[in-house]
Amino acid sequence: MRFEARVEITHLPGILDPQGATIERALPALGYDNVSDVRVGKSIRLVLDADDEAAARDQVEEMCRRLLANPVIEAYEIALSELSAP
Amino acid sequence: MRFEARVEITHLPGILDPQGATIERALPALGYDNVSDVRVGKSIRLVLDADDEAAARDQVEEMCRRLLANPVIEAYEIALSELSAP
Numbered sequence: 001m002r003f004e005a006r007v008e009i010t011h012l013p014g015i016l017d018p019q020g021a022t023i024e025r026a027l028p029a030l031g032y033d034n035v036s037d038v039r040v041g042k043s044i045r046l047v048l049d050a051d052d053e054a055a056a057r058d059q060v061e062e063m064c065r066r067l068l069a070n071p072v073i074e075a076y077e078i079a080l081s082e083l084s085a086p
Numbered sequence: 087m088r089f090e091a092r093v094e095i096t097h098l099p100g101i102l103d104p105q106g107a108t109i110e111r112a113l114p115a116l117g118y119d120n121v122s123d124v125r126v127g128k129s130i131r132l133v134l135d136a137d138d139e140a141a142a143r144d145q146v147e148e149m150c151r152r153l154l155a156n157p158v159i160e161a162y163e164i165a166l167s168e169l170s171a172p
Contacts, residue, residue, distance in 0.1 A: 024132075043129040
């Protein structure tokens, strides 16, 4: 079975987010003064083959811990969807 | 009303994604040889006040066009959820 995984990587609470802070400072100058809590993270999409959804999720989690995210300062969230057979 | 917006910014099809290509090349060396189509984008979360969901969506779209994304090379996808009153 083939799955598309979408991983959202965000900063852990308490970790500085300078990109988000810069956007938040820039928005009022453009006339948007009703926006707060801007946080910038990464979004990774990938396709993988696995026996079932549980196996796919386990593998993506392991990949996050080992390569995609830095667990010391980042959190990750995984969403999986099954792709129809090619 | 207060909304949380989650914006996913990805490369348009045909635009090079060197970060995704690097991850895709690194994965087999770690033992993951069943992964393909790795694409890396940005994820932006923010909180905004608006009269209703349509107004919130319009404003986030305008912010994407003007500041958050580069429409020449990037696509964006917006997901909104209402936050309970503070």
